[in-house]
Amino acid sequence: MLGTIGKLLLFLATIILSSCKDEPDQKTIPPSMKKKEVVYQVFARLFGNTNTTNKPWGTLEENGVGKFADFTHTALTEIKELGVTHIWYTGVPHHAVIADYTSYGISNDDPDVVKGRAGSPYAVKDYYNVNPDLAIDPSKRLEEFKELIKRTHKAGLKVIIDIVPNHVARNYEGKTNPEGVVDFGASDDTSREYDVNNNFYYIPGEAFKVPEWQDGYLPLGGDENRLADSKFEEIPAKWTGNGSRLAQPHFNDWYETVKINYGVRPDGTKDFEQLPEAYRQKKYKEHYEFWKDKQLPDSWLKFKDITQYWLDFGVDGFRFDMAEMVPVEFWSYLNSNIKMKSPDAFLLAEVYNPALYRDYIQKGKMDYLYDKVELYDSIKHIMKGYGWTDHIPVVQKGMADIEHHMLHFLENHDEQRIASPDFVGNAQLGRPAMVVSATISTSPTMIYFGQEVGEPAAEDAGFGKPTRTSIFDYIGVPHHQRWLNYKKFDGGQLSDEEKHLRDFYKRLLNFTIKSEALMGDYQEIHFYNKDNTEGYDHRVLSYVRWSKNENLIILSNFDEHKNYSFALKIPEDVIAKWQLKDGKYPLTEELYGTTNANMSIANGRGEIQLDLAPLQSYIFKVGN
Structure with a gap:
């Protein structure tokens, strides 16, 4: 493994090269950085x-x-x-939303196409405002x-x-668009179910109908509101946000939203160029250049x-x-x-x-x-x-x-x-x-x-x-x-x-x-302990994390009733990767510091005698 100076030099070299060729992605940045x-x-x-x-x-x-x-x-x-x-x-x-903001130039929303009284945050009405x-x-x-x-x-x-x-509110209305920005659907050819440059999909010749309410549901819980009349004018009807092509969507559809068209025809074929498979390995600048x-x-x-x-x-x-x-x-x-x-x-x-x-x-x-x-x-x-x-x-x-x-x-x-x-x-x-x-x-x-x-x-x-x-x-x-x-x-x-x-x-x-180790390597030791440790159980989980300067042993007890006592084993290959010799190593518990546990290494294998209370976890840092 590279030392700290070597990693730093590699990182700097990556940055320098990227200025000439392309930017680094996360895989090229050393995790310890x-x-x-x-x-x-x-x-x-x-x-x-x-x-x-x-x-x-x-x-x-x-x-x-x-x-x-x-x-x-x-x-x-x-x-x-x-x-x-x-x-x-x-x-x-x-x-x-249902609250009345007409005095601020905002139109009222119809309860028949709003979920709840405060409205779904995923039925956006104006993308250029809050x-x-x-x-x-x-x-x-x-x-x-x-x-x-x-x-x-x-x-x-x-x-x-x-x-x-994927979708916007049925009553999308961009009141504060920047200069030159045209609203969703404003330029659509509504006589066609689909056009590559339409923002929505349409059901020509049919008007939208609100769903049939079910299970005793009524908009606003039944409170009176002049707009809560089981009607919402939308001619022609648009596809609903979850893809429903019905002019009257089901109660369980995302009826308060309409689906955005990205150039995918109703039969699923696409009206845009496909991204070559090789671009899986390319960085974002090359993707930008492609499009x-x-x-x-x-x-x-x-x-x-x-x-x-x-x-x-x-x-x-x-x-x-x-x-x-x-x-x-x-x-x-x-x-x-x-x-x-x-x-x-x-x-x-x-x-x-x-x-x-x-x-x-x-x-x-x-x-x-x-x-x-x-x-x-x-x-x-x-x-x-x-x-x-x-x-x-x-x-x-x-x-x-x-x-x-x-x-x-x-x-x-x-x-x-x-x-x-x-x-x-x-x-x-x-x-x-x-x-x-x-x-x-x-x-x-x-x-x-x-x-x-x-x-x-x-x-x-x-x-x-x-x-x-x-x-x-x-x-x-x-x-x-x-x-x-x-x-x-x-x-x-x-x-x-x-x-x-x-x-x-x-x-x-x-x-x-x-923690540096949590951006480093991982290895499970769970199955090793299931096979080799008396008292270890499938309600317990253990694994190790490490970097150049930090070695961690992590274990958790998911059982809310049972205490587990056992000698946790740290396999030989982990000890070898950590370059530890036989002997006794102090463990610092990183959550509460409530244990004086040690890890003993003999013949290249580590062992920690533990009592693990119900719902207890340990994050041990191995000392020198």
Whole structure:
């Protein structure tokens, strides 16, 4: 292995060569030169809301709403000190809402095509502005968001916002477009189902009909509203966001949105040039060069302009909603344009089909994808009691070539809260899972606001139902509000258990962003111990991480009832890679420092005598 000076020289040589030829991608940057990233996802309209009424289908006035201004320097400093590097402000772009902002030149939205009273953040109504709910003065909402970006940067955090490329709100209306920007659909030939430069797909000769409401559902919970009349004028009807071609979509379709056309014909064939297979290995500058002289569908250009606008605004990256529903060639074009302007932009995509992961990373030039279907689902099964830890090393082996690009999480706005009875009903069960999620890979870690204090999402919010904190309603988030403590941001109302849980997250996340080994090598020792260690069990997981200057031994007990006592074995090949000789080595426990354990090496194999309490994890650093 190269020494530190050798790595530095290699890194500098790479930079010099890239100035002559092309920019380095992440594979060419020595991992020891970087540290892990941690994303804090926060739903902007919920974060600062201190109102505890929580009336189902409550209005903004009844249930309250958070503002950009609630992210004060104190709040952002506390988030930073939790061990966070990036903050993803969810729900920033102006989406369809029910609150009346007509006095600010904003048209009212129809409840028949809005989910909830506060509206879905993924039904964007104006891509060049922000949600008026979040501003103290809606007429100055862009200025208030710009000030938030400045405060965030001053606190040492980077800013991520959503871009939703697959669909827009049924009532899209760009009121604040920059000069020369034409609205989505404004130039479409609506007499045709498809045209390469149409922004939408159409159902000629048919008018849109709202869905048939089911299971007792009524818009706004049945409250009177002059627009809630089961009618919405759209002639001709457009395809719905999830791809439904019915003029009357189903209640479970994404009926509040319309699908964007990227030059993919209704039969699935494509009206744009295909990206050659060799471009998997090429860097973003070469992707940019490939597309810059091509004739491209209009929707490609519109979204490129949108992302460039927000980069100019000060945003540091994007989370792309339902990216796999948009052609990978578009991502090659868009992301290479983003990287040409902002090489360090953080690009995270929602992709759920493992068969597509490498396409969207290698061809689409995504930095990171959700690791839901592989790691998250595996860990969730273990937490719920019917999964075995044996599956996790198998997942990591299958992801070895792309592990850095698979962002890990245990909660986000789409997933159940850990503390919800529909998940495991106990936030403490997230401890071993979070240690594994945060330390097993070089990839970024993400947590969802309130996760760190055990938020259970128990509220019946209206359109949003318990288990997931509602993204559709005006609602308070009770456990988070106890940390908020009337905007003191000091956890003053938290219970002792909630304080201890947040302290755990703070210890873990801060360790991850400082550790050199977590950007280095990985090897599982789980199966070796299952075969060779008496008392080791499939509810326990162990692996090692290392770099030139740091060797770590990590193990977690997922069992909430059982204590395990055993002599953990460190295989001979690991000891050889660490270049350790026979003898006794002190171990520093990096989370709590509560053990005086040692590793004894005899005949080239290490051994650590351990007692592992229920839900306990150890991160041991091997001393000299």
